[in-house]
Amino acid sequence: xxxxxxxxxxxxxxxxxxxxxxxxxxxxxxxxxxxxxxxxxxxxxxxxxxxxxxxxxxxxxxxxxxxxxxxxxxxxxxxxxxxxxxxxxxxxxxxxxxxxxxxxxxxxxxxxxxxxxxxxxxxxxxxxxxxxxxxxxxxxxxxxxxxxxxxxxxxxxxxxxxxxxxxxxxxxxxxxxxxxxxxxxxxxxxxxxxxxxxxxxxxxxxxxxxxxxxxxxxxxxxxxxxxxxxxxxxxxxxxxxxxxxxxxxxxxxxxxxxxxxxxxxxxxxxxxxxxxxxxxxxxxxxxxxxxxxxxxxxxxxx
Numbered sequence: 001x002x003x004x005x006x007x008x009x010x011x012x013x014x015x016x017x018x019x020x021x022x023x024x025x026x027x028x029x030x031x032x033x034x035x036x037x038x039x040x041x042x043x044x045x046x047x048x049x050x051x052x053x054x055x056x057x058x059x060x061x062x063x064x065x066x067x068x069x070x071x072x073x074x075x076x077x078x079x080x081x082x083x084x085x086x087x088x089x090x091x092x093x094x095x096x097x098x099x100x101x102x103x104x105x106x107x108x109x110x111x112x113x114x115x116x117x118x119x120x121x122x123x124x125x126x127x128x129x130x131x132x133x134x135x136x137x138x139x140x141x142x143x144x145x146x147x148x149x150x151x152x153x154x155x156x157x158x159x160x161x162x163x164x165x166x167x168x169x170x171x172x173x174x175x176x177x178x179x180x181x182x183x184x185x186x187x188x189x190x191x192x193x194x195x196x197x198x199x200x201x202x203x204x205x206x207x208x209x210x211x212x213x214x215x216x217x218x219x220x221x222x223x224x225x226x227x228x229x230x231x232x233x234x235x236x237x238x239x240x241x242x243x244x245x246x247x248x249x250x251x252x253x254x255x256x257x258x259x260x261x262x263x264x265x266x267x268x269x270x271x272x273x274x275x276x277x278x279x280x281x282x283x284x285x286x287x288x289x290x291x292x293x294x295x296x297x298x299x300x301x302x
Contacts, residue, residue, distance in 0.1 A: 008251045010178035010240040012210030014291055015064060015076035016103060016160050017237035018142060021089055023081040025139040027063055030077060033113060033136075034105060034144075034155045036065040039076070040270045051260030051279035052230040052287070059084040067105075068154040074211045075157060077103070078239070082231040089233045093141040096198075096222045097163065098284040100235035102143035104132070104159040104216070109148045111155065117146070119193040123200075126187040131202075140233055159204075159213060160238060163220035164284050170217050171203055173283055176255045177240070179205040182214060207240065230287060237287040239277075245292030249278045252290075262292065 020026040030036040041063040049058050061083060064076040081087060095101050107114055114134055123132035123145075133148040147158065164170040171181065182204040190197040201219045206212070215238075230236060242248035245262045252259040259280040266274040276292040 008177040008242070008248050008255070008257075010207055010242050010248070010290065012207050012241045013075040013213045014239040014241050014293070015078040016100075016157075016235065017078045017080055017239070017287075018103075018138075018140065019080050019082060019087050019231060019233050019236055020140050021087045021233050022139045023061065023063075023079065026079050027065065029139050030065055030079070034067070034107075036067055036077060036155075036157075037070075038063045039066045039071045040064040040267075042267045042270050044266050044268065046263070046265050048263035051263055051277070054085075054230070057084070058082070058231075067157050069156065069211070075213055077157060085231055087233050088229060088231050090228055093143075093234050094222075095143055096220055098165060098220060098222060099163060099286050100160055100238070101163045101218070101220075102135070102145050102161040103157070103235065104145040104147060104161060105155045106149040106152045106158045107133075107146045107155045108152055109150050111146070114146055114148055121197075122191045123188050124191050126189070131186075131188055142234055157211070157213065159216045160235070161216045161218055162282075162284060162286060163222065164217050165220055165222065166283065167201055167203055167217055167219050169283050171205065173257075174205050174215065174217075176257070177252065177288070178207055179215065180208075182206050210241075237279075237289055239289040239291050241293045242290045243292075245276050245278060245290055248290050248292075252278075252280065259290065262290075 043061050045059045047057050061081040063079045066076055067074045117134040117136055121135035125131050132145045134146045136144050186202045189199045203217045205215045249259045257280050259278045262276040262278045264274055265277045278290040280288055
């Protein structure tokens, strides 16, 4: 049972992880279509991988892509090519399954992707507000949602959508590790060219620091979790900053969250030599990563 009285105090989002089978095509798509820029890249060999579910060292090629605000203000999309073991393709992405279903960007109303995708999957609030204007698909089959926003000058990485079959339990879990609700729950309906689709309930959550990035917890009638390994193609993991990783792991365990012992993750050729990280799963099987990093260290990102 989660004890919401124990504060873990994650401070800000660092990145959302996308495992790719097409690294060059993926990077090219996000840079050309959404204007992201690769600010850091690293070839990392990780010795202690028990927290990620492996019993052997792993090697990954990771590229951290940021929107026009840069690494000091925006979080990253971490595009990861797994080398050892290789990225695993489990087939077509099930966007109704539990877990990370999509990532979302605010986009200027005249953005080409909005203009060329007018009849794709959209999300309409029951109050009439258009919550998602269009949905496009990246080279790895990941859903990328676009929210029309006339106030932004270029696309901004805005949220990750997590499908849940128990929104109350998911909210309680994320509140335990430092999130707070942003507004109340909203009712909405997915729309497509075929007409109205599934009705959903949504709760937005955010952390106190960093970019205005949110989790969009969204109800799903599915009880299928992704059932995938950490090297599975698609969206898999979110990374959160904590000031004191030892204290954060201790507090998480006191709240009955099975956080792994902190392990060293080398990040050669980046502003930091590496990070201490702990891994655990949310109620839907989403991997959550605590990263021991201070605000001052984040400010040194390119």
